[in-house]
Amino acid sequence: MVNVNTGGQAINAAVSQINFDNQKLDIVSVGYSQSIFNLWTDEPSYSNAAGTVRFSGGLPSPGFTGVSGAIVRMTFRSKAAGQAAIAFTSGSVLANDGKGTNILDNLKGAFFTIIAAVESAKPPAAPSPTPSALQAAGQPVSIPIITDWPKELEEGSALTVKGLGYPNGKLLIFVQKGSEDPVITLQKPFLPGFTACGPKMCPTKA
Structure with a gap:
């Protein structure tokens, strides 16, 4: 003024x-x-x-x-x-x-x-809950989703199944003759892009 x-x-x-x-x-x-x-x-x-x-x-x-x-x-x-x-x-x-x-x-x-403006620090992102933490809290754990698997498998080759789910874990998968899709029979913490089992554990032939 x-x-x-x-x-x-x-x-x-x-x-x-x-x-x-x-x-x-x-x-x-x-x-x-x-x-x-x-x-x-x-x-x-x-x-x-x-x-x-x-x-x-x-x-x-x-x-x-x-x-x-x-x-x-x-x-x-x-x-x-x-x-x-x-x-x-x-x-x-x-x-x-x-x-x-x-x-x-x-x-x-x-x-x-x-005076130059000072940007306020962003708060750290909250970590995603692990399956074990959800189970301890009585919360349901989402079933992993299988996204890709081989339609044919040569004898002696390892079966590789890819999917989406919780990181840093394992999953037990059972492949049954006559079934088009792999079946999840037991859920544990899931690791995307893993080798699920060998040919002796998951046979693809009778």
């Missing part, structure tokens, strides 16, 4: 240009709907490319007298961490004395320190 302290004297106009660090800041908006001025020879405007704000305005007699008269509100957005200055490069405040006397005493800018 750009404010003016008239020092006890009535004023009726002010002109100024403000520079800001456009490597660290961007202006989002400049507002003057609540300004003490209602007449503008140069309405408040800004350039993020140049890093400037300028205005020239006033009000009719008897003018304004006060310690904190709002002229322009500027809203900034930070672009990068670091220190950013906002400074007046020129300005004048004219008295309501019929002569336009410049009674400006000093111009005070602002200095900001912008």
Whole structure:
């Protein structure tokens, strides 16, 4: 916010240009709907490319007298961490004395320190329950799903069955003559892509 302290004297106009660090800041908006001025020879405007704000305005007699008269509100957005200055490069405040006397005493800018945002750490994902933990808690254990197996098997070859289920475990599978699909007869923790049994344990011929 750009404010003016008239020092006890009535004023009726002010002109100024403000520079800001456009490597660290961007202006989002400049507002003057609540300004003490209602007449503008140069309405408040800004350039993020140049890093400037300028205005020239006033009000009719008897003018304004006060310690904190709002002229322009500027809203900034930070672009990068670091220190950013906002400074007046020129300005004048004219008295309501019929002569336009410049009674400006000093111009005070602002200095900001912008700190980079720190991302909050994500909580660790909860581990999936193991079959033994589910059984201990009295919860049912899902039956593994067989997804692939050989339709034909040569004598002496190992039978490999693939499926989906709990990791790091074993499963006992029984293959019966005349049955198209392997049959799960006893469930234990299941390991996807395992060798279920050899030809002597799971015969494929009579």
